[in-house]
Amino acid sequence: MSILTTNRLTKRYGEFKAVTDVNLDVQPNTLHAVIGPNGAGKTTLFHCLTGVQRLTSGRILFDNKEISKLGPEKRSSLGMSRSFQVTSLFLEMTVRENLQIAALGVSSIDGFRFWSSSASTVKKTAAAVDYALETTGFENRAETIAGDLSHGQQRMLEVGMALAQQPKLILLDEPTSGMGVDDIPMISNLVRRLTKDITVLLIEHNMGIVLEISDKITVMQLGQILVEGTPDQIKNDQRVREAYLGGETEDA
Amino acid sequence: MSLELKHCPILIAIALAAFLVLPSISLATEVLIFAIIALGCSILLGYAGLLSFGQAIFFGLGAYVASLSQIHLGVNFLVGLLIATAAGAIVAALVGALAIRRQGIYFVMLTLAFTQLAFFISYTLDEWTGGDNGLLDVPRNSVNIFGYEIAIDSSEKFYAFVAISFVLIFLALLRITHSQFGRTLLAIKQNEERATALGYSVKWYKVLAFVFSGSITAYAGGMYALFLNFAPLSNVELIMSEHILIMAIIGGTGNVYGAVLGSLFLVVVGDMLSAFWERWLFMLGGILILTVFYMRGGLISGLYGVFEFLSQKLGSASTQKES
Amino acid sequence: MELFFFQLLNGLGLGVIYFLLSVGLTITFGLLNFVNxxxxxxxxVGAYVTFVIVSLTGNFWLALLIAPLVIGALAIALEQSVVKFSYVLEHKYQILVTLGVALMLQELVIMIWGPIGKNVSPPSSLAGIIEIGDFIYPKYRAFVITFSALIAIVVWWGLEKTKFGALVRAGSENAQMVGLLGVNITRLFSITFGLGGLLAGLAGVLAAPLRGADPFMGVEALGIAFIVVVIGGMGSFLGALVGGLVVGVMQSVMSSVWPEGASLMVYAAMAAVILSRPRGLFGRA
Structure with missing residues (x-):
């Protein structure tokens, strides 16, 4: 029983085909990674999954519900949360306040409560916020202003924001982007731990991390799926090597 | 409850002080009415981050509706003000819902266009609004409850009514800004993209902010018309929107008391200066520029800064004494 | 029919003035996303400088030559002393700073010349009417149409055929890129801001004999310029031209049909355009 499937998902910008006929199938409680060289269509695919971009054609099923036409704000209440590639936090608020706002986002009415104090409204988020604080290791820094955190810590909070929503599926957009080599294990360990409770769909550029922690990998090239398989299968696939070598020369 | 307990005495003290300290009762009335109007603007700008040139629409609408209700419907002044408030809420929801469909400079221009539309509509409907001459001789119909008649026929009574309105509206707005709704607005202002991704229907939060802002502005506009017994066309002019904005910004939009300071500054300084320097608005333009460059938190943040400085000085002085 | 043609011509005259008024606003917006x-x-101020020169020397042509230069210098001085410090700020603060500047200029004008408007008479050589068969038209208005059309061509030529114009157009596409090419983008902007002010001042000179000079014409003109720019599309020369003509003709024709509603209609049109076609007729994507 898959948690997220796409059926011939296609996104075109005018004449340009960014993503063509992608069939994705994500199993519950797994870490599924989508990788590919620059311009493979990963980011467009991610935008379609999160609802930031409308599909040109095809369907997205989440938890057996058709979500293709829902806006981004509708998807989180169904149990689908995301992180941002470029850190996107409420920088003037504390870590705890960031997580509280995140946790209340899944309810369609709590944010509108204008007559009771926010202290009483956020009470119901305590469990979710504590879970996120604990999982991301922010217990002792809960009252720090998000803007004062180091870059690595902000990346962790970025994932924490999605966790505080207690989702079934979490979509991570290059969670290690811009992180120093020393901080990367922090994130990869965290992501690996998450699959105990939830499903993770990871978009990543860093091949090393993906091979190390994923259960299943989808490799994209030129807007289409090139290969799909376990890390071992991907590691030894000739086509992937060619695509990546090609991709890397493009990068350089 | 604790919130109300803490702020209620401060607000009552402000209302009393305005009455006792300011040279005339009409000046004190005006300060409190414009404090409410500046507060309405702060909700949009300080909390939702929306720079709107549309406040004159709600101000003028409140004045016209309250006046017309007194003249044509003959309802008492309280009912008249409530009708004005409801009208303000409805029109604010409409204007807000349309304007927020665009962002940044286009949002600002839309609010500007709507104000101009409201002005020319008011001008054209001169049978109702009196056009250029304004709506003259607006009465204040008294309230009859169980045979008791409550009339606000003296300037003292009218001041008392405005002061009560001021305290209640400020308490209500304090509750709203300290609610989760207030916090969500701040979150949206800081990072709209993230708030949307987290599940917030940003559009409706902004519309609701418009509704709160528009309804209290219309209420205050209604009081202003009853105060003057007159609803001039200048209420819906673009320049009125500008003045309201400037008042809110100079006072400071991040704190409800900023609105009081802004109103106090514009109304009182304006009154004092205009006696011997009619073009004091020249100075206001300069102050607006300086505020943006050097004191973006407005007078209220300056005041807090002075308090902090003094308490530190006093604190260090007292510890020195002790040692 | 004749009346309609007369109003159409009047609208054209108004439209070219609106074009001169708006072109600077739209191009500075295109260049730095700056709204003035x-x-x-x-x-x-252009209209007031005209009033001063005409009442001192009696020579309108002198005003036509000098006043735009004065306004251009004023615009550059303001840009250098105040406006440029707001480029790093958010949009809303830029708006507030320039709003403060506008308020100060307006009050300054009232301090000097009083709140009541001043009349400016057209040059004697352009007094009277032209007769073409049965059709008669004021000479001065005919001059405004012809002269502004010439200026429009000069502005177009400047933008399309000169190196400066190429830089401005490139800067509107991608200011950062032009900056990387070694062009001093803030200086380019100052000059554009000054030229935009100069053209707005010129519009004021041409309008002065038609409507006089009064302290509140600035606010009115800003509203008109916004409508023109929004309808034509922000950042577009062609948009300012077509937008200006559309608004001018619409206002002029409407004012003979439903005078009270003329302004109502143009603002309604502006709101409708922003909502249905936010980039206007010719705006960039």
Whole structure:
């Protein structure tokens, strides 16, 4: 029983085909990674999954519900949360306040409560916020202003924001982007731990991390799926090597 | 409850002080009415981050509706003000819902266009609004409850009514800004993209902010018309929107008391200066520029800064004494 | 029919003035995404400088030559002393700063010349009417149409055929890129801002004999310029031209049909355009 499937998902910008006929199938409680060289269509695919971009054609099923036409704000209440590639936090608020706002986002009415104090409204988020604080290791820094955190810590909070929503599926957009080599294990360990409770769909550029922690990998090239398989299968696939070598020369 | 307990005495003290300290009762009335109007603007700008040139629409609408209700419907002044408030809420929801469909400079221009539309509509409907001459001789119909008649026929009574309105509206707005709704607005202002991704229907939060802002502005506009017994066309002019904005910004939009300071500054300084320097608005333009460059938190943040400085000085002085 | 044609010509005259008024606003917006709420004030001060020169020397042609230069210098001075410090700020603060500047200019004008408007008479050589068969038309208005059309061509030529114009157009596409090419983008902007002010001042000169000079014409002009720019599309020369003509003709024709509703209609049109076609007729994507 898959948690997220796409059926011939296609996104075109005018004449340009960014993503063509992608069939994705994500199993519950797994870490599924989508990788590919620059311009493979990963980011467009991610935008379609999160609802930031409308599909040109095809369907997205989440938890057996058709979500293709829902806006981004509708998807989180169904149990689908995301992180941002470029850190996107409420920088003037504390870590705890960031997580509280995140946790209340899944309810369609709590944010509108204008007559009771926010202290009483956020009470119901305590469990979710504590879970996120604990999982991301922010217990002792809960009252720090998000803007004062180091870059690595902000990346962790970025994932924490999605966790505080207690989702079934979490979509991570290059969670290690811009992180120093020393901080990367922090994130990869965290992501690996998450699959105990939830499903993770990871978009990543860093091949090393993906091979190390994923259960299943989808490799994209030129807007289409090139290969799909376990890390071992991907590691030894000739086509992937060619695509990546090609991709890397493009990068350089 | 604790919130109300803490702020209620401060607000009552402000209302009393305005009455006792300011040279005339009409000046004190005006300060409190414009404090409410500046507060309405702060909700949009300080909390939702929306720079709107549309406040004159709600101000003028409140004045016209309250006046017309007194003249044509003959309802008492309280009912008249409530009708004005409801009208303000409805029109604010409409204007807000349309304007927020665009962002940044286009949002600002839309609010500007709507104000101009409201002005020319008011001008054209001169049978109702009196056009250029304004709506003259607006009465204040008294309230009859169980045979008791409550009339606000003296300037003292009218001041008392405005002061009560001021305290209640400020308490209500304090509750709203300290609610989760207030916090969500701040979150949206800081990072709209993230708030949307987290599940917030940003559009409706902004519309609701418009509704709160528009309804209290219309209420205050209604009081202003009853105060003057007159609803001039200048209420819906673009320049009125500008003045309201400037008042809110100079006072400071991040704190409800900023609105009081802004109103106090514009109304009182304006009154004092205009006696011997009619073009004091020249100075206001300069102050607006300086505020943006050097004191973006407005007078209220300056005041807090002075308090902090003094308490530190006093604190260090007292510890020195002790040692 | 004749009346309609007369109003159409009047609208054309109004439209070319609106074009001169708006072109600077739209191009400075294109270049730095900067919205100048003091732009209308340049138009107003232009009309007042005309009033001063005409009442001192009696020579309108002198005003036509000098006043735009004065306004251009004023615009550059303001840009250097105040406006440029707001480029790093958010949009809303830029708006507030220029709003402050506009307020100061307006009050300054009232301090000097009083709140009541001043009349400016057209040059004696352009007094009277032209007769073409049965059709008669005021000479001065005919001059405004012809002269502004010439200026429009000069502005077009400047933007399309000169190196400066190429830089401005490239800067509108991608200011950062032009900056990387070693062009001093802030200087380019100052000059553009000054030229935009100059053209708004010129619009004020041409409008002065038609409607006089009064302190509140600046606010009115700013509203008009916004409508023109929104309808034509922000950042577009062609948009300012077509937008200006559309608004001018619409206002002029409407004012003979439903005078009270003329302004109502143009603002309604502006709101409708922003909502249905936010980039206007010719705006960039």
């Amino acid at each position: 709420f003091a732009h209308g004030a340049f138009y107003m």
